[in-house]
Amino acid sequence: MSGNPFDDEDAPSAGSDEILEGFLCPICRADLKSIDFLTEHFARQHAEEEDALKSVFKDIFSKAKKKILNNFEDDRNRGALAGVMPTASAASAAGGASAAGAAGGGAGAFRTQLNIYSNMAKQSVGAERSYLEYFQSVRNPRLERYASETNKLIIRLHRLLKDLPTDAVQRKHHEQQTVPWLDGSSVKLCPNCAKSFHIARRQHHCRLCGGIMCHDCSRFLQLENAMQLASLSSTRGEPLQQMRHHEDRAIRVCQHCLWLLDTRQDMHESRTCRPMLVHVYEEIRQLQKQVSPDLDMYVKIVNSLLDGESIFTIADAGALRGKIGQVAEKIDLRSKRILTIHSEPGSRDEALKKAIRLSCVQAIKERMLSLPPLPDEALISQMQERRRMETEQRILTEQRMAMEAYERYGAANQTGINTEHRSFAQGSDLQSLNNWSAPQASTTISSVDDPLIEQINIIKGYIKQARQDMNFDVVETLELNLRELQREVYERQRRSSTPQLDS
Amino acid sequence: MATTPRSGGSNSGAAQRPNGTSQNKSCQFKLVLLGESAVGKSSLVLRFVKGQFHEYQESTIGAAFLTQTICIEDTVVKFEIWDTAGQERYHSLAPMYYRGAQAAIVVYDIQNQDSFQRAKTWVKELHKQASPNIVIALAGNKADLSNIRVVEFDEAKQYAEENGLLFMETSAKTGMNVNDIFLAIAKKLPKNDNNQGSVIKPNGNEPTQTTNNCCK
Numbered sequence: 001m002s003g004n005p006f007d008d009e010d011a012p013s014a015g016s017d018e019i020l021e022g023f024l025c026p027i028c029r030a031d032l033k034s035i036d037f038l039t040e041h042f043a044r045q046h047a048e049e050e051d052a053l054k055s056v057f058k059d060i061f062s063k064a065k066k067k068i069l070n071n072f073e074d075d076r077n078r079g080a081l082a083g084v085m086p087t088a089s090a091a092s093a094a095g096g097a098s099a100a101g102a103a104g105g106g107a108g109a110f111r112t113q114l115n116i117y118s119n120m121a122k123q124s125v126g127a128e129r130s131y132l133e134y135f136q137s138v139r140n141p142r143l144e145r146y147a148s149e150t151n152k153l154i155i156r157l158h159r160l161l162k163d164l165p166t167d168a169v170q171r172k173h174h175e176q177q178t179v180p181w182l183d184g185s186s187v188k189l190c191p192n193c194a195k196s197f198h199i200a201r202r203q204h205h206c207r208l209c210g211g212i213m214c215h216d217c218s219r220f221l222q223l224e225n226a227m228q229l230a231s232l233s234s235t236r237g238e239p240l241q242q243m244r245h246h247e248d249r250a251i252r253v254c255q256h257c258l259w260l261l262d263t264r265q266d267m268h269e270s271r272t273c274r275p276m277l278v279h280v281y282e283e284i285r286q287l288q289k290q291v292s293p294d295l296d297m298y299v300k301i302v303n304s305l306l307d308g309e310s311i312f313t314i315a316d317a318g319a320l321r322g323k324i325g326q327v328a329e330k331i332d333l334r335s336k337r338i339l340t341i342h343s344e345p346g347s348r349d350e351a352l353k354k355a356i357r358l359s360c361v362q363a364i365k366e367r368m369l370s371l372p373p374l375p376d377e378a379l380i381s382q383m384q385e386r387r388r389m390e391t392e393q394r395i396l397t398e399q400r401m402a403m404e405a406y407e408r409y410g411a412a413n414q415t416g417i418n419t420e421h422r423s424f425a426q427g428s429d430l431q432s433l434n435n436w437s438a439p440q441a442s443t444t445i446s447s448v449d450d451p452l453i454e455q456i457n458i459i460k461g462y463i464k465q466a467r468q469d470m471n472f473d474v475v476e477t478l479e480l481n482l483r484e485l486q487r488e489v490y491e492r493q494r495r496s497s498t499p500q501l502d503s
Numbered sequence: 504m505a506t507t508p509r510s511g512g513s514n515s516g517a518a519q520r521p522n523g524t525s526q527n528k529s530c531q532f533k534l535v536l537l538g539e540s541a542v543g544k545s546s547l548v549l550r551f552v553k554g555q556f557h558e559y560q561e562s563t564i565g566a567a568f569l570t571q572t573i574c575i576e577d578t579v580v581k582f583e584i585w586d587t588a589g590q591e592r593y594h595s596l597a598p599m600y601y602r603g604a605q606a607a608i609v610v611y612d613i614q615n616q617d618s619f620q621r622a623k624t625w626v627k628e629l630h631k632q633a634s635p636n637i638v639i640a641l642a643g644n645k646a647d648l649s650n651i652r653v654v655e656f657d658e659a660k661q662y663a664e665e666n667g668l669l670f671m672e673t674s675a676k677t678g679m680n681v682n683d684i685f686l687a688i689a690k691k692l693p694k695n696d697n698n699q700g701s702v703i704k705p706n707g708n709e710p711t712q713t714t715n716n717c718c719k
Contacts, residue, residue, distance in 0.1 A: 019552075019567055019568070019569050020567060020568040020569075021563060021564060021565065021566070021567040021568075022564060022565045022566075023564075023565035023566070023596075024565060024566050024567075024568050024585075026566075026585060026599050026600050026602070026603075029568060031565075035565075035592075035593070035595065035596060038565070038596065038599075039595070039596075039599075042599055
C-alpha cells in the first residue's frame with residue numbers, strides 16, 4: 001500500500017466530474033428517458049455484445065419472442081427484455097413493463113446531451129373516423145327519454161297542484177288519484193338506502209312517480225317552487241300559507257324526480273339568464289349603432305359649412321359634436337364597467353373583457369376623436385360671404401342673360417308672356433328671401449294670402465323643431481325644400497317685376 | 504479474465520496518463536451499487552467521488568453513473584460506478600447494470616432489518632446471475648446511528664464470511680469506512696490481466712510518483 005490514495009479526492013480525474021443520472025444505457029451511457037426505451041435500446045443496440053452462449057439463447061428467445069409478439073402485441077417490452085437477458089427472472093421483467101408508465105415522467109438533474117426523442121421519426125396520425133353520428137344516435141334517445149320523463153312529471157305536478165285540497169285526508173286521496181301509489185306490502189327495504197322498514201321507519205311514496213322510499217330518502221319540493229314549475233299562478237297562495245306544518249307546504253318526492261325537475265329548471269335558467277357582461281355589451285352596441293349616423297352627419301355638416309353653404313349653422317355642428325361626445329363618454333363608461341365585472345384571472349372571460357374594452361377605446365379614438373374640429377366662425381362667415389358673392393354674381397349673369405334672351409325673343413312672344421306673368425304678379429312678398437336677396441319690402445300682411453309663403457313659414461317651424469331634436473337629416477331636406485320654395489317665390493317675384501319693368 | 508470480455512477492460516496506460524509515463528498499470532473496473540431504496544447508495548458514492556454529503560439526497564431515477572480514480576501501489580484504478588435506483592419499480596433494470604460488473608457493493612441500512620434481508624437477496628441474485636468472479640462487498644450504511652441499530656454487526660459479519668463477501672459498516676455522513684470499502688474492493692480485484700505491466704513494482708519507490716501520475 002502506497003500512502004493514502006485519496007489525497008486528491010477533491011480534484012477528480014478527467015471525465016469523472018459530471019454525474020449522469022437517468023435511464024442510462026450501461027454500455028453507451030445514453031439517457032433513454034424511460035424503462036421501456038432503455039430495455040428496448042439495450043436489446044437492439046447491444047445484443048451483439050453478448051457472449052456466444054447467450055447469443056444462442058438469444059436466438060431461441062427471439063424466435064419465441066416473435067411468436068409471442070404476434071399474439072400479444074402488448075407484451076412487447078417484456079419480450080424484448082427476456083430476449084436480452086434470458087436468465088433474468090420473469091418477475092423482474094414483468095415489473096419493468098408495469099412500472100414503465102409510472103417512471104415515464106422521471107428525469108434526473110443530470111442528463112446526457114443525447115436526446116433519444118429527437119432521433120425518432122415523428123409518427124403520423126393514423127386512420128380517423130368520426131363517431132359523431134354514433135354519439136348522436138346514442139345521445140338523442142337519452143335526451144328524449146329525459147325530456148319525456150320530465151314532461152310527464154310536470155303534467156302530473158300540474159294536475160296535483162291544480163286544486164290541491166288543504167285538508168290532509170282529502171289531499172292524500174287527491175294525490176293518490178293523480179299518481180297511483182305503488183303497493184308497498186311486499187317492499188321490505190327502502191329501495192334507495194336498503195334499510196328495512198319497521199314501525200319507526202315507515203314507507204313513504206313519491207307524489208310524482210308513486211315510488212316507495214323511507215323518510216330519510218325523501219325530498220321535499222316546496223309548493224311555491226312547484227307552482228312555478230307547473231307554471232301555475234300562485235293565486236292559491238293564501239290557503240297554502242294556512243297550512244301549519246312545514247312539511248304540509250311541500251310535496252314529498254323521490255331523489256330522481258327532484259333531480260329531473262331541478263335539471264329542467266337549471267337548463268331553463270341557463271337559457272334565459274344573461275350575464276351582466278352581455279347586458280352592458282349590448283348597450284354599447286346600441287350606442288355605437290345610434291352614434292354612427294350622427295358621425296356621418298357631423299362630417300357632412302362641417303363640410304357643408306366649409307363650403308359656405310347656409311343649410312346648417314355652426315351651432316348645429318356644435319350641438320351634434322356635443323351629442324357625439326356624450327355618447328363616446330357613455331361607451332367609455334360602459335366598457336370600463338365591463339372591466340370591473342369579476343372573472344377568473346387568465347380565463348377566457350378575462351380576455352373577452354379586455355378585448356371589448358380595447359375595441360371600445362379604439363372605436364372612440366378612430367371614429368369620434370378623429371372628427372374634424374368645429375370650423376372657425378370667421379372662416380365660415382368668410383366662406384359664406386364668398387359664396388354669396390358668387391351666387392349674386394351668378395344670379396346677376398343669369399338675370400342679364402335672361403334679359404338679353406327676353407329682349408331677343410320679346411317681340412315675338414310678348415303677349416303670351418305678359419299674360420303668364422301677370423297671373424303671378426299679385427303676391428310680391430320677398431320676406432322669405434331674407435338671406436341675400438332683395439330688401440324686405442313688405443311685411444307679413446300678405447304672407448297669409450300666399451300659400452307658398454305660408455308653406456315656407458311652416459317649413460321654417462319644422463326646421464326649428466328638427467334642430468332642437470338634432471335631427472339633421474330632416475333639417476337638411478327641409479332646408480333644401482325651403483330653398484326651392486324661396487327660389488320659386490323669388491322667381492315669381494322676379495318674373496312679375498320684369499314685365500312691370502318692361503311696361 | 505477470458506470468460507467475460509469486458510472484465511478488466513484496461514485501457515492502454517499511455518493514453519490515459521497525463522505525463523505519459525508508461526511504468527504504471529492502469530485498470531478500469533465496473534462497480535455497481537445495489538440495495539433497497541433509501542439505504543444510502545447514492546450518498547456512499549457521492550462521498551467517495553466528491554467527498555460530499557447531502558442530508559436530503561434525492562431518490563435516484565433509473566441509475567446514476569460516476570467515475571473515480573484511485574491509486575493503489577503502482578496501479579491506477581478507475582472505478583466506473585453504476586449507482587442503481589433502489590426503488591422496486593426500477594428493479595428490472597438492475598441486471599443490465601450488474602451484468603459484466605467486476606465489483607458490486609450491496610448496501611443495507613443498519614437501522615432497517617428489511618433492507619438487510621433485501622441485501623441478502625441481492626447477494627443471492629448476484630451469485631446466480633452476475634459474472635462468477637465478481638467481487639461483492641456488503642456495506643452496512645448509516646453506522647453513525649449505531650446506537651439505534653437493528654442489524655447487529657456480528658450477524659452481518661457472519662453472513663458476509665459465510666458468503667465470501669467483503670464487509671464493512673460505513674457512514675456516508677461521517678465518511679467512516681467509505682474510502683476503505685472501495686479501497687478494499689480495489690485491492691481484491693485482480694489487476695494482473697493488464698497485458699503491459701506483468702511485473703508488479705516493489706512498494707517502496709512509488710508513493711510520490713503515483714500521486715503525480717494519477718491524481719495530479
